[in-house]
Amino acid sequence: MHAVVVEELGPAENLQLLDLPEPQPGPGEIAVEVAYTGVNFVDVKARAGGYRVDRLPFIPGIEVSGRVRALGEGVTGPAIGTPVVATVRSGGYAEVVVAPAERVFALPDGLDLRAAASLPTVLPTAHALIHDLGRLRPQESVLIQGAAGGVGTVVGQIARLAGAGGVYGVVSQPEKAEYALEFGYDQVFVGEDFDRQLAAATGGRGVDLVLDPVGGESWRRGLASLARYGRLVSFGNASDSAPWSAGFAELSTRGLSVSGFSILGLGAEDPQRLRRLTEDAFALAATSGIRLPVTAEFPLEKAAEAHRLLESRTSTGKLLRVSSTV
Numbered sequence: 001m002h003a004v005v006v007e008e009l010g011p012a013e014n015l016q017l018l019d020l021p022e023p024q025p026g027p028g029e030i031a032v033e034v035a036y037t038g039v040n041f042v043d044v045k046a047r048a049g050g051y052r053v054d055r056l057p058f059i060p061g062i063e064v065s066g067r068v069r070a071l072g073e074g075v076t077g078p079a080i081g082t083p084v085v086a087t088v089r090s091g092g093y094a095e096v097v098v099a100p101a102e103r104v105f106a107l108p109d110g111l112d113l114r115a116a117a118s119l120p121t122v123l124p125t126a127h128a129l130i131h132d133l134g135r136l137r138p139q140e141s142v143l144i145q146g147a148a149g150g151v152g153t154v155v156g157q158i159a160r161l162a163g164a165g166g167v168y169g170v171v172s173q174p175e176k177a178e179y180a181l182e183f184g185y186d187q188v189f190v191g192e193d194f195d196r197q198l199a200a201a202t203g204g205r206g207v208d209l210v211l212d213p214v215g216g217e218s219w220r221r222g223l224a225s226l227a228r229y230g231r232l233v234s235f236g237n238a239s240d241s242a243p244w245s246a247g248f249a250e251l252s253t254r255g256l257s258v259s260g261f262s263i264l265g266l267g268a269e270d271p272q273r274l275r276r277l278t279e280d281a282f283a284l285a286a287t288s289g290i291r292l293p294v295t296a297e298f299p300l301e302k303a304a305e306a307h308r309l310l311e312s313r314t315s316t317g318k319l320l321r322v323s324s325t326v
């Protein structure tokens with residue numbers, strides 16, 4: 001089978017198309033013939049800096065849609081040929097991937113293979129950020145970085161569905177702000193002084209929940225933007241900042257809470273909890289009309305172009321890579 005392999009961490013050129021033996025499912029596993037793979041920012045982090053990479057060489061890609069190709073020992077379904085989505089630790093940039101059975105799901109109602117491939121990571125992440133970690137209550141307000149991206153596009157919609165009173169986003173360019181406004185946002189701020197813009201928009205009150213995937217200075221400004229009893233959930237470090245911290249004085253005066261979330265960490269530590277989260281998130285998508293537009297597609301051999309686009313900070317919505325067998 002064809003697969004995109006990283007032998008050495010580094011730039012996008014290090015994504016190499018190779019011919020490899022097809023992986024076979026072991027006990028408790030399912031082999032999936034890949035139709036589409038979701039391209040995630042974490043794939044870039046893995047390729048460039050080894051984020052959550054166990055060993056080299058490795059095949060990037062943590063979410064796919066496709067058809068069941070083979071069942072490992074002890075696995076009784078779904079039947080061969082059934083359309084499914086799956087999440088994996090790695091291996092998605094390939095024509096066949098093996099996933100643990102508990103991370104293989106029926107397609108959410110109403111979605112085809114293409115639409116479904118955009119959701120297995122983004123949707124549960126957004127659901128966990130708003131509900132499990134953020135505990136957003138009706139009429140509360142929320143601020144999200146990267147509002148026009150994969151996670152940001154879906155978070156805006158889930159916040160709205162949860163009854164948020166104000167949904168504010170942050171992006172790096174004006175065109176992205178226009179795009180994000182189609183996905184549940186009331187206002188989208190452009191640039192690093194988002195804290196000043198938010199203060200002006202909220203009469204100095206700030207928001208009840210900040211969701212930050214950037215870290216460092218963005219995280220600090222997010223913390224400063226919280227209203228009394230506000231919560232900040234950190235879910236990435238796109239800025240590659242050194243570990244950040246907050247002391248008693250900063251948190252206690254306004255009664256602030258800080259937490260962190262990693263869907264890959266959840267999958268590694270508590271696969272059943274991740275399965276429930278994914279099922280809940282898919283059920284919400286099936287009934288609510290949440291959408292995550294696919295804005296660009298790349299064949300397997302053009303994986304490097306997809307990574308360059310994500311790194312350029314000009315992409316919106318979701319990027320997919322397409323299998324040569326579709």
Ligand SMILES: NC(=O)c1ccc[n+]([C@@H]2O[C@H](COP(=O)([O-])OP(=O)(O)OC[C@H]3O[C@@H](n4cnc5c(N)ncnc54)[C@H](OP(=O)(O)O)[C@@H]3O)[C@@H](O)[C@H]2O)c1
Binds near residue numbers: 125150214
């Ligand atoms: N913790 C988790 O479980 C989890 C799960 C999924 C994703 N994430 C994180 O959530 C974020 C969004 O993921 P995604 O896959 O949906 O990607 P995405 O939002 O489609 O693309 C990444 C976005 O990050 C923003 N960004 C901020 N600083 C950046 C930098 N230094 N370099 C490049 N981009 C930067 C860019 O938006 P602007 O240019 O508008 O700022 C860019 O569009 C990522 O940081 C990812 O690591 C975390």
